Amino acid sequence: MLRDQLQIAYFMFGLFFLALSGFIIFAGIMADSAPPSGSYIMVGMTVMCFCLSYLYPQFKQKDERMKLIRQKGMFASFCAMMMYLIAFNIGLQLEFFILTSIEVIHILSTLLICTVFLSFVVYSRIY
Numbered sequence: 001m002l003r004d005q006l007q008i009a010y011f012m013f014g015l016f017f018l019a020l021s022g023f024i025i026f027a028g029i030m031a032d033s034a035p036p037s038g039s040y041i042m043v044g045m046t047v048m049c050f051c052l053s054y055l056y057p058q059f060k061q062k063d064e065r066m067k068l069i070r071q072k073g074m075f076a077s078f079c080a081m082m083m084y085l086i087a088f089n090i091g092l093q094l095e096f097f098i099l100t101s102i103e104v105i106h107i108l109s110t111l112l113i114c115t116v117f118l119s120f121v122v123y124s125r126i127y
Contacts, residue, residue, distance in 0.1 A: 001079075006056055007053050007056045007057065010049050010050075010053035011049070011050070011058060013045075013049040013051040014046055014049030014050040014053060016099075017042050017043075017045040017046040017049055018046045018053060019119075020042050020046060021039050021045075021046055024036060024039040024042060024083070025039050026114045030049065033043060034048050037045075037102060037103040037106040037107070038106060039115075040107055040109075041106055041109060042108040043072055043114075044110035044111075044112075044113035044114055045113070046119060047113065047114045048114075048119065051117035051118060051120060051121050052117070053120060054124075055117075055120055055121065056121045058124055065127055068127060069120060069122070069123040069124050069127055071090030071093045072119075072123045073116060073119040073120040073122075073123050074116070074119075076115070076119040076123075077112065077115045077116045077119050078093075079090050080115045080119075081108075081111075081112055081115065084111050084112075085108075088104060088107075088108070089112075
């Protein structure tokens with residue numbers, strides 16, 4: 001019973017963050033500007049909550065399968081993060097894009113959150 005309530009709570013938080021990020025992005029577009037960089041974190045939180053809702057029944061078990069999924073997911077996320085950092089370094093040095101430091105931090109945080117939890121979902125489907 002408690003498991004179902006926590007899974008539903010994660011799903012409800014996901015819907016909340018989805019609505020909140022959608023509203024912020026919509027307001028940014030209606031103001032004829034780029035969405036605020038803080039909205040990217042909301043998108044990451046949305047992905048995290050939906051992934052946790054899917055993964056909660058499996059993560060509750062502390063077995064070897066879940067340890068393997070966490071280990072493989074973190075390794076894949078580390079490799080992806082290195083690629084993100086290389087891409088941002090090259091892009092910023094060659095001026096492919098101009099971003100403030102806070103925008104870079106928000107984008108990297110969102111990419112990291114999404115990569116970690118989506119890799120957990122992918123590896124939970126594989127194993």
